[in-house]
Amino acid sequence: MKTYLECVPCLLRQTVAACRMLAAPEAVQDRLVRNVLTELASADLSQPPPVLAQGIHRQIRELSLQKDPYxxxxxxxxxxxxxxxxxxxxxxxxxxxxxxxxxxxxxxxxxxxxxxxxxxxxxxxxxxxxxxxxxxxxxxxxxxxxxxxxxxxxxxxxxxxxxxxxxxxxxxxxxxxxxxxxxxxxxxxxxxxxxxxxxxxxxxxxxxxxxxxxxxxxxxxxxxxxxxxxxxxxxxxxxxxxxxxxxxxxxxxxxxxxxxxxxxxxxxxxxxxxxxxxxxxxxxxxxxxxxxxxxxxxxx
Structure with a gap:
């Protein structure tokens, strides 16, 4: 299943929700959201939404320094x-x-x-x-x-x-x-x-x-x-x-x-x-x- 345009704001919302849940420092939240915006702008929408989510949550784990943030x-x-x-x-x-x-x-x-x-x-x-x-x-x-x-x-x-x-x-x-x-x-x-x-x-x-x-x-x-x-x-x-x-x-x-x-x-x-x-x-x-x-x- 491809990624539809409606999926893009949902993926961004996932990013912001994860930042809020982790209570990440403002600078980390800003960096992560900007990175995700850049990735989504050039994303291959022929791929399923979980492929895009994978990249986003890898960044969340990396920037939060948590192997399993959830x-x-x-x-x-x-x-x-x-x-x-x-x-x-x-x-x-x-x-x-x-x-x-x-x-x-x-x-x-x-x-x-x-x-x-x-x-x-x-x-x-x-x-x-x-x-x-x-x-x-x-x-x-x-x-x-x-x-x-x-x-x-x-x-x-x-x-x-x-x-x-x-x-x-x-x-x-x-x-x-x-x-x-x-x-x-x-x-x-x-x-x-x-x-x-x-x-x-x-x-x-x-x-x-x-x-x-x-x-x-x-x-x-x-x-x-x-x-x-x-x-x-x-x-x-x-x-x-x-x-x-x-x-x-x-x-x-x-x-x-x-x-x-x-x-x-x-x-x-x-x-x-x-x-x-x-x-x-x-x-x-x-x-x-x-x-x-x-x-x-x-x-x-």
Whole structure:
């Protein structure tokens, strides 16, 4: 997915929000915003928005002298979600359709996205849970479950810290012995890394790997060979969040995208309204012999 003009002010807003959150010195804020303005002026808008965000957040980490500037925010929302887990698990178990309820709650967790909002309150998380349980769902949960049952290997692409606690509910509806969950290879915004997956207890359920990259999405060209092998071998990929949709929606692979549409650009691309709950199967299926990872083209 390309970067649209509407994405440019959003990326600048991300920059300012990060500066405010970090309480960076005025001189650092000024330098960072000016650098980002210069980069955005000459940016290649044919690239997905997460590619531009990667460069911005590398600068934020460099100028703030913090390897993981959002670490305390990630811990806060992980602790909040873990505290809700027993209640949410009971909600799934008591529902007339546990798989669909688990899917809805996994989508509710997608609200924990500081790349889109910049800030988030606990009240907004609770509101997202209520909304997800009652709002219409665009997509067929049974289609996902049937695809999961038929798959020999499933790769689940996580999105944000805190959100992955909600993902546990959906993971438990899948054949866990065939699932591998992937997190980011290095901190970027509040995306989950291995430390966050462990804090969420994901490693006790399924194998956890990282993708070797610091893109707030899954840009195959920057991922590690280990991740690319898992991606190539997976019969089914489940991709959480807008960043994964933006970077993988044109990739020839059987992918189910799970997200809440949180901005007008994504909503327009998906043909939905902002706030809608989305389960969307990719229309770009791989052809025989096609390798989207490029591994087959590399010299051993």
């Amino acid at each position: 670490r305390w925010v990630k811990k806060h929302f992980t602790d909040l979600a873990v505290g809700l887990l027993d209640e949410l698990t009971q909600t799934v178990e008591d529902s007339p359709n546990p798989p669909e309820t688990a899917l809805r709650l996994a989508i509710a967790g997608n609200v924990i996205d500081l790349g889109v909002t910049g800030t988030l309150s606990e009240a907004e998380v609770f509101a997202a849970i209520e909304h997800a349980l009652a709002a219409p769902l665009q997509g067929d949960p049974d289609e996902l479950l049937l695809a999961a049952e038929a798959a020999r290997k499933i790769l689940y692409l996580a999105d944000n810290a805190g959100e992955i606690v909600f993902d546990r509910l959906l993971l438990q509806q899948l054949p866990l012995e065939r699932v591998t969950l992937a997190v980011k290879g290095a901190p970027v915004i509040n995306d989950a890394v291995r430390e966050d997956a462990v804090a969420a207890g994901i490693d006790a359920l399924v194998e956890v790997i990282d993708n070797g990259a610091d893109v707030p999405g899954t840009l195959l060209a920057e991922c590690s060979e280990n991740f690319l092998r898992h991606f190539a071998e997976a019969d089914l990929v489940i991709a959480k969040g807008q960043g994964n949709y933006e970077t993988l929606n044109d990739v020839p692979k059987d992918i189910f995208f799970i997200l809440k549409a949180k901005c007008p650009v994504i909503a327009r691309d998906l043909g939905c309204n902002v706030g809608d709950l989305i389960l969307r199967r990719s229309t770009h299926q791989a052809k025989r012999g096609q390798d989207p990872t490029g591994l087959s083209d590399r010299t051993p």
